[in-house]
Amino acid sequence: MSSVTKENGTKGTRMRAEDRRELILKAATQVFGDYGYFGTTTAVVARAAGVSQPYVVRVFGTKEKLFLEVLQRALDLLMHEFRAALAEESDIPLADRMGLAYVGLASNRGLLLSLMHGFVLGRDPEIGPEARKGFMCVYRFLRSEAGFDADESQRFLAGGMMINTMIGLRMTDDFDRDADVRELLHAAFPQKLDVLLALAEPPIAERNGARA
Amino acid sequence: MSSVTKENGTKGTRMRAEDRRELILKAATQVFGDYGYFGTTTAVVARAAGVSQPYVVRVFGTKEKLFLEVLQRALDLLMHEFRAALAEESDIPLADRMGLAYVGLASNRGLLLSLMHGFVLGRDPEIGPEARKGFMCVYRFLRSEAGFDADESQRFLAGGMMINTMIGLRMTDDFDRDADVRELLHAAFPQKLDVLLALAEPPIAERNGARA
DNA sequence: TAGATTGGTTATTGGTTGATTACTTAGCAC
DNA sequence: GTGCTAAGTAATCAACCAATAACCAATCTA
Numbered sequence: 011m012s013s014v015t016k017e018n019g020t021k022g023t024r025m026r027a028e029d030r031r032e033l034i035l036k037a038a039t040q041v042f043g044d045y046g047y048f049g050t051t052t053a054v055v056a057r058a059a060g061v062s063q064p065y066v067v068r069v070f071g072t073k074e075k076l077f078l079e080v081l082q083r084a085l086d087l088l089m090h091e092f093r094a095a096l097a098e099e100s101d102i103p104l105a106d107r108m109g110l111a112y113v114g115l116a117s118n119r120g121l122l123l124s125l126m127h128g129f130v131l132g133r134d135p136e137i138g139p140e141a142r143k144g145f146m147c148v149y150r151f152l153r154s155e156a157g158f159d160a161d162e163s164q165r166f167l168a169g170g171m172m173i174n175t176m177i178g179l180r181m182t183d184d185f186d187r188d189a190d191v192r193e194l195l196h197a198a199f200p201q202k203l204d205v206l207l208a209l210a211e212p213p214i215a216e217r218n219g220a221r222a
Numbered sequence: 223m224s225s226v227t228k229e230n231g232t233k234g235t236r237m238r239a240e241d242r243r244e245l246i247l248k249a250a251t252q253v254f255g256d257y258g259y260f261g262t263t264t265a266v267v268a269r270a271a272g273v274s275q276p277y278v279v280r281v282f283g284t285k286e287k288l289f290l291e292v293l294q295r296a297l298d299l300l301m302h303e304f305r306a307a308l309a310e311e312s313d314i315p316l317a318d319r320m321g322l323a324y325v326g327l328a329s330n331r332g333l334l335l336s337l338m339h340g341f342v343l344g345r346d347p348e349i350g351p352e353a354r355k356g357f358m359c360v361y362r363f364l365r366s367e368a369g370f371d372a373d374e375s376q377r378f379l380a381g382g383m384m385i386n387t388m389i390g391l392r393m394t395d396d397f398d399r400d401a402d403v404r405e406l407l408h409a410a411f412p413q414k415l416d417v418l419l420a421l422a423e424p425p426i427a428e429r430n431g432a433r434a
Numbered sequence: 435t436a437g438a439t440t441g442g443t444t445a446t447t448g449g450t451t452g453a454t455t456a457c458t459t460a461g462c463a464c
Numbered sequence: 465g466t467g468c469t470a471a472g473t474a475a476t477c478a479a480c481c482a483a484t485a486a487c488c489a490a491t492c493t494a
Contacts, residue, residue: 062442064482064484130386132392132393138395145391167384180344180350194361194372197376213345236460239472265450284452
C-alpha cells in the first residue's frame, strides 16, 4: 500500500520525525516490557508503532540502542514523578507519596517492566552498565534529595522491586481465582491496588514475530 | 572427534541418562541466569554442558520445557533450603535464618536469576502460569509453615526480589568503584555480603551463539 | 511550480536458531 | 564374542531476524 493507513488508528499523514520517534519509543516500551530485550523483535515494535521494520532500525540505529533509549526514557519519567511527589505539599509521609507515584507509573504500559528487564541483564556489556547507572541514580536521589537513610532507601527500593515482580508475573491474572494471591497483593499494594487491577492489558501482538 | 572429550573436564565416557540430564540442567541454569529465556540458545547450553545441541533438545523436548524444568529444579532447591532453615535449632530469628539461606543460594550459579527471569515473563502463556505457581508456593510456605503474617511475608519476599535485582544487575561489579554502591549493598545484604563478593563468575560463553 | 528536504516504504540478505532425521558406538547380558 | 539397548553425534533445514540498499512521495521553500 502506498497510501499509508496505520492499523493503530492514526491515519498515516506524515509526522514530524520527533513525534514519530516518541511514538515508536512508546510502542517499544510496551513490547520490551512484555517480552524483554531478547524476546522482542524490531518487527513487532514496528507493527505496534504502525511503521515499517526498517524505519525503526533507521531511526535508532540498532535494536540495542532502541532498548537503551527506552530505559533512559523510563528512568526520566520515573525521576520526574518522584521529584513531583517530593515537591508536593501534603500531610502524607514522603515515602508513601513516592510509593503512590511509583505505583501510578504502572499505568504507563511496559514502563516499569522494561526497566526490570534491563535490571536482570547486568551481564550484558552494553546494557549492564547503563542499567546499574540508572538504578544508582534512583538510589542517590533517595539518599540525597529525598533525605532517606541507607536502610530506608534500601527498603523503599525493595518494595519497588516487589511491585515490579508482581506486575511482571501478572499476578493480578489470578486475583479472582486465588485467595492467597488477593492477600499477597493487598500486602504489596496497601493503596492503589485498584489501579493495578483496572489494567487489563491485552498482549501487544499475537506473537507472530518474536522468536519461540 | 569420535572419542568424546568434553571441554568441561569430565571425560566423555558414557553417562547414565539421568546424570547427564542433571548436568545439562545445571548448565542451563547458568546460561538462562545470564541471558534469560529468549536470550539463551540451546547451542550455548549444549556447549556449557559438553554435549551436542540436538541432544539437549532430545532430552527435554523443547527449549521451553527445558526452561520450565530449570525453574522447577530451582524452586525445589529453594524450598529445600527454606525447610532446612525452618527445622534448624538456633537462637537466630527464623526470618534471618531464612534470609541467610536465601543469600546462600546465590552461590549456586544462575539459580536465583533463572527464577527472576521467569518471574518477569508472566505474560508468556506457558511460562507465566508456572512462574506464578512457583512464587505463590513460596508465599504459602511463609504463611502456613514459617508462621509469618501477610505483611511479614510480603516484606520477606520484597527483600528477596531486591537481592535478585542486585545480583541481576551485577551490582558487585561496581563495588570497588562507587561508595554509594557499597552503602547500598551493605544495606541490602546485612550479612553474607562477602559471599556475594567472592563470586567472580566469568561469563558462561563468549556469546558466539545467542542472538544480538 | 521546480527543486530540495524529510519522512517514510519495499525488497533483500547473511547469519542464527530450534528442531528433525539418520547414523554411530559404548557397555551390558548371555 | 555376539547381539541388543541406551547414549550419544553429525548433517541438515525451514523459519526468523536485524540490518542494508534502493527507492518514493509529502511538504516546505524560493
